[in-house]
Amino acid sequence: MRRFLLTYLFALMAFTGYSQYTLVPSVSNYHLTWTTINPAFTGFRDAISASSLYRSSLYGELGPKDMQLNVHSPVGNSKVAVGGIIAYNNTPPSQDLYSIMSTYAYRIYLGSGRLSFGLSAGMYGINSDLTGVPLRDSDDPLFVSEAYQRWFPNFGTGVLYYTDKYFVGLSVPELLSIPLEGESIGGFNSEGYRVIFSGAYLFDFSRDFKLKPSVMIDYNKAFSSFKASLNVGLLNSRVFVGGAYDHPNFAIALLNFQVNQQWLIGYAYTFNTGPVRTALGGSHEVVLRWELRPVIKTIPDDPFYF
Secondary structure, three states, X not given: OHHHHHHHHHHHHHHHHHHOOOOXXXXXXXXXXXXXXXXXXXXXXXXXXXXXXXXXXXXXXXXXXXXXEEEEEEXXXXXXXXXXXXXXXXXXXXXXXXXXXXXXXXXXEEOOEEEEEEEEEEEEEEEEOOOOOOOOOOOOOOOOOOOEEEEEEEEEEEEEEEOOOEEEEEEEOOOOOOOOOOOOOOOOOHHHOOEEEEEEEOXXXXXXXXXXXXXXXXXXXXXXXXXXEEEEEEOOOOEEEEEEEEXXXXXXXXXXXXXXXXXXXXXXXXXXXXXXXXXXXXXXXXXXXXXXXXXXXXXXXXHHHO
């Protein structure tokens, strides 16, 4: 009975996510995958930066799994930066979401920092088959009787201002809605837009002790979330340990370690704090980042260790 209820719950959540016009996953260690939610972050590391992410099932064995590959880099010494993102999400009993996106940013110096304008463009894919979900009512209209497969284009935009102490960003990662039956592409539905605000600040107390609070507000008409994190930088910013709260139902433990000049390993554990926490498990999230630049220190004064 419990398994049936959980299966129904997550199938319904999948369908609800489909109707909310969004396929961008909200991961726990979002500090390491900024370009996924805001293309204006493209090139902000001033290096060839490649990161891969894997998140286990967020709600136990029936919850969604996520994988991402994220690459971006400035183009020489120009104001232009380009990148690409490949993402995959699987939600049982049978729903697969894919995205292949390119990103572009144009960056100009403004005051003590940079102002970056970003665009993203690419293809989304959906492969959904809810016919295997056990139903009490076989005619339930929420569960279509045939598998749904579709590829369609999408676009996103964002703006970012950053210095060596802080950043603020605003983005709409998806400008087109998911197309309905008989439509070739989705429409511009401003009421369904997902608007994401992000920000962080560096408090540099000493070489071996820094504080980096950050915030992300993820809003759309159907559902909104708020994430706040606090990371402590130790050992000349080689180790960052901290935590985050994802309102309304999740707490997150974070650990990011700069192994050497090129490699960073990030880990996050997310657990439910809501009323169903005894029935749902937590999730593990691992990020591996590799970077190449002519000269790189361990980024002692950079709020973008992530």
